[in-house]
Amino acid sequence: MKRRDFILHLIGEISSYILEGDPSRMVISLHQEKDGLHLCIIDDSEHSDKEIEKMNKALNSRKRPELAGYYGAMTGQDLLGSSRLNLLGWQLKHCDVNRTGSGIKIDLWLGGDSFDSRQFTIPDQEKT
Amino acid sequence: MTKQSKVKIDTLLMILVLFLTALIISGFFVSGLGNSIKGFVKLQTHPARLINDYIEIAGIGGALLNAALVGFIGLILIHISGISFSGPTYAAILTMTGFGLFGKTPLNIIPIVLGVFISAKLVNKNFKDYLIIALFGTALGPLVSTLAWEIGFPLVPALITGLAGGIITGFFLPSIAFSMLHLHQGYNLYNMGLTCGFFGLFASALIKGLGHSYSTDIFWYSGASPFLIMLIPVVSLFLIIMGLIEGGGKSFSNLKEIFTFPGRLPSDFVDLGSLSGALINSGLIGLFGSLYIYIIDAPFNGPVIGGLLTIMGFGAFGTHLKNSWPVVTGVVAATMVTGNPLNSPGPVLAAIFSTTLSPLAGEFGIFPGILAGFIHLLMVLQTGSWHGGMNLYNNGFAGGLTAALIISVIQWYRTNKEEF
Numbered sequence: 348m349k350r351r352d353f354i355l356h357l358i359g360e361i362s363s364y365i366l367e368g369d370p371s372r373m374v375i376s377l378h379q380e381k382d383g384l385h386l387c388i389i390d391d392s393e394h395s396d397k398e399i400e401k402m403n404k405a406l407n408s409r410k411r412p413e414l415a416g417y418y419g420a421m422t423g424q425d426l427l428g429s430s431r432l433n434l435l436g437w438q439l440k441h442c443d444v445n446r447t448g449s450g451i452k453i454d455l456w457l458g459g460d461s462f463d464s465r466q467f468t469i470p471d472q473e474k475t
Numbered sequence: 476m477t478k479q480s481k482v483k484i485d486t487l488l489m490i491l492v493l494f495l496t497a498l499i500i501s502g503f504f505v506s507g508l509g510n511s512i513k514g515f516v517k518l519q520t521h522p523a524r525l526i527n528d529y530i531e532i533a534g535i536g537g538a539l540l541n542a543a544l545v546g547f548i549g550l551i552l553i554h555i556s557g558i559s560f561s562g563p564t565y566a567a568i569l570t571m572t573g574f575g576l577f578g579k580t581p582l583n584i585i586p587i588v589l590g591v592f593i594s595a596k597l598v599n600k601n602f603k604d605y606l607i608i609a610l611f612g613t614a615l616g617p618l619v620s621t622l623a624w625e626i627g628f629p630l631v632p633a634l635i636t637g638l639a640g641g642i643i644t645g646f647f648l649p650s651i652a653f654s655m656l657h658l659h660q661g662y663n664l665y666n667m668g669l670t671c672g673f674f675g676l677f678a679s680a681l682i683k684g685l686g687h688s689y690s691t692d693i694f695w696y697s698g699a700s701p702f703l704i705m706l707i708p709v710v711s712l713f714l715i716i717m718g719l720i721e722g723g724g725k726s727f728s729n730l731k732e733i734f735t736f737p738g739r740l741p742s743d744f745v746d747l748g749s750l751s752g753a754l755i756n757s758g759l760i761g762l763f764g765s766l767y768i769y770i771i772d773a774p775f776n777g778p779v780i781g782g783l784l785t786i787m788g789f790g791a792f793g794t795h796l797k798n799s800w801p802v803v804t805g806v807v808a809a810t811m812v813t814g815n816p817l818n819s820p821g822p823v824l825a826a827i828f829s830t831t832l833s834p835l836a837g838e839f840g841i842f843p844g845i846l847a848g849f850i851h852l853l854m855v856l857q858t859g860s861w862h863g864g865m866n867l868y869n870n871g872f873a874g875g876l877t878a879a880l881i882i883s884v885i886q887w888y889r890t891n892k893e894e895f
Contacts, residue, residue, distance in 0.1 A: 408746060413558045416604025418661070418741040420653045425660035427886050428739060428838045433747070 354384065357435065359423025361388050361453065364430035368392035370450065383440070383458025391450040399444055399451065405432035406442035406455070486750060487560040490717060491550060491568050494710065498543040498572070505702050506536025515540045520624050522690060523578045523617035524864035526820060528777040530576065531696035535703065538777055542575030545584060549610050552588065556603035562743035562753060562791035567610040569788030573781030574614070578867040583616035583623075586638045590645020605649050611667035612648040614868040618678050619644070621865065625689045626682075640678075647674060659878035660886075661740035662838070664793045665831040668871010675862030675872075683863070691864075695820055696776035703775040707783045711761030714754045714787070722751025730755045737837030738793040745791055757790030760799070764827060767803075773818040782827035789830065798837030798844070799830040805848020813853070825855045828870030832878055843881060850877045 358375060365373050370390040378385040394402075415437035422434045435455065436442070443454040502511050514537015518529055529538035549571045553564050571579060591609035595602050602609070623637025652670040663669060682689075722729045729752030736742050744753040764783045765775075773779060786794055806829045810822040817823070829851045836844025855873035866872055 409559075411561075411743075411746075412601065412603050413556075413606045414563065414741050414743070416600060417607050417652070418656070421656055421661055421740075425657055427660050427882060427889065428662075429737065431739075433743075434741075 354386075356423030357386060357438075357455070357457070359426065360430060360432075360435055361386070361455070363423070363426050364432060365390045365392070365453075367430060368394070372450075383456065386455040386457070388453045388455075389447060389450065394446075394451050399446070402432060402444050402453070403442070406436045406439060406444065406453075408433055408436040411437040484560045486717070486721060487565055487745070488550075490714070490754075491546070491560070491565065495543040495546045495550070495572065498539045498546075501702070502536035502539030502543075505539075505700075506534045508536075510534055511536030511540050514538065515544075519580050519582045521620070522625055523580065523583055523620040523867075524689070525617070525859055525867060525869055526577060526693045526695060526778055526864070527617075528577050528694045528696045530703070530777040531694040535700065538576050541580055542572045542781075544581050545575035545579045545613075546572035548581055548584065552606065552610065556601075556606050558603050558606055562745045563607055563741065564610075565745070565753075565757075566785075566788035566792040567607060570785045571610060571613060573784030573788075574616075574867050576777035576781040579613055579616045580620070583619040583637070583641070584613035586619050586641020587612050587615055587645040587648070590642040591648055592645075593642065594646045594649045608649050608652050608667065609645070611665075611868075612645060612652075612671065614667055614671040614866055614871070615641075615644050615648075615675065615678075617867060618675065618865045621682065621689060626687055644674065644678070655875060656740070659875050660882055662834045662882055663831055663871065663875040663878040664738070664740060664789055664834065665828070665868050665871025665874060666740065668831065668866065668868030669875025671866040671868055672858065672862055672872025672875070675866040679861070679863035679865055689863070693820070695774075695778070697774045698776075699774065703780060704769075706775070707761050707765045707780060707787075710784075711758040711765070711787065714758035714761065718751045718754030718756075718758060721754065722749065725749075726751050726755060730759075733795050734797040736795070736798075737834055738795065738798045739834040739838055740793060742793045742834075743791070744793075744795075753791040756795050757787045759796060760790040760794060760830075761787040763796060767826065768823070771817040771823070773823045778820070778824055779827070782824055786827055786830050794830045794833045798833040801836040801841045801844025802829045802832045802848035802851065805829070805845040805850075806852045807848075808845070809849040809852035815856075821856050821859075822852065825852050825870060825873075828855075828868075829874065831871055831874035835878060835881060839885065843885075847877055847881055850880070 370392040372391045374389040376387040419434060440456040440458050445452050514533030518533050518541050521532055529541060546568050549568045588609045591605050591612055592602050595605045619637045619641040622640040623633045628636055651673055655669045656666050719726050729749040732748045733744050733752040733756045761783055764786060768779055803826055806826045810817055815822050829848050832847040832851060835847045851873055854877055855870055858873045859869045
């Protein structure tokens, strides 16, 4: 898949999830390098601790190439029904979900086999 | 991989190996070693299109040996590709084994797997990325058997034709599978059924267009073997016990958690929920499915047992009692309205496999679920002849078309209704 399409689908899926919470503000920021990217999404909706725990579980799930390579094709495209963060989780290098003043900030790092975590702002102890 | 994940994988692998081994041994006990092997050999060159009940053709031992070997091929492929066992792979093995009782043989599935492998290499993917497509894509095994054994070629050209046909089939499956997925957006659990049905339309047209015809005989075992009647309930109880041991005091809440998932593809209940909940759910589906077959007085034969094994497999990958009862109700209602006997082959298999549409009930509620089941029965009674019985997952094909129809309407309504 072309990188541009890939990014569009990722943004589509994560935006769909955030918009389900009906925020009045959503900010998306993208930082690209040669073999990786960092996507940051901020909203101002209320999220319970349980929801954040579920998000962390889905986004930091173990790598599933057999699912990502096939069902991953639905990421950001087939948006009828609830959003599925696990579709993203299988494809990520790392993810952080943190509370901000009024909402949450989701950091997603993605990349290929030669992904260089030093190019990105992944917290030191978590760099892969 | 965490220690907990490793335990889950080991438990699933142990359950599958034990199950497949038990199938072979029990088959030998029931039919004898010689008869089982003779029956197994006979199946390899027998037509495999819907409906060829291998128990009727080769006896219990031969059919079980064939089914278990098909399952073991799946296990080996998963092991070779380095994929860990979980909901989808558990579903794939039980489905392959189940269809090894009515259509799949070791000989007719391997060329398709090879074709998927070549397809993966062409686009610089690893085989493990397309593993699920390869495992479920074996639904077109009958096409390989038809090309090899029903066209009328001598042995060597027949083998080459079957092999080449299977490889070409497998090669096209990934590209079609992705498109079909978008058609129903994950609301048809047997996406490879829709994929293989779509491909089967062309294959069947080609074979018929070249002037070849093939037999449309149906083999449907209608005996009442106590062994076959008890097989699924015993396996189901084993799964429930394993789930209870695994979950301990949390077993009931684990099962309740599974019931909260809509089941839309890809819902790996082992990962999203727990191994314990998935195993208990799988066992309960087997028990309730068997009870339904018993109540309507249908035979426990190859297709029925194969169907029950399939839905038990999907008990770890999208189906649970709460999201499946509405679609089954819809099938039963449609069967009665159309005046078909509930225990005739089409409606029996439709009731079992209609659970492919359970995500519709899980996501949109009871009424869309019942409606989906109703339409499914009407469709599935027709679709088999469209692809000449080449696609073993005929219910997945009909289910995919039904889901696509319902999803189109819901999507149109939601995206066109003015909100601003």
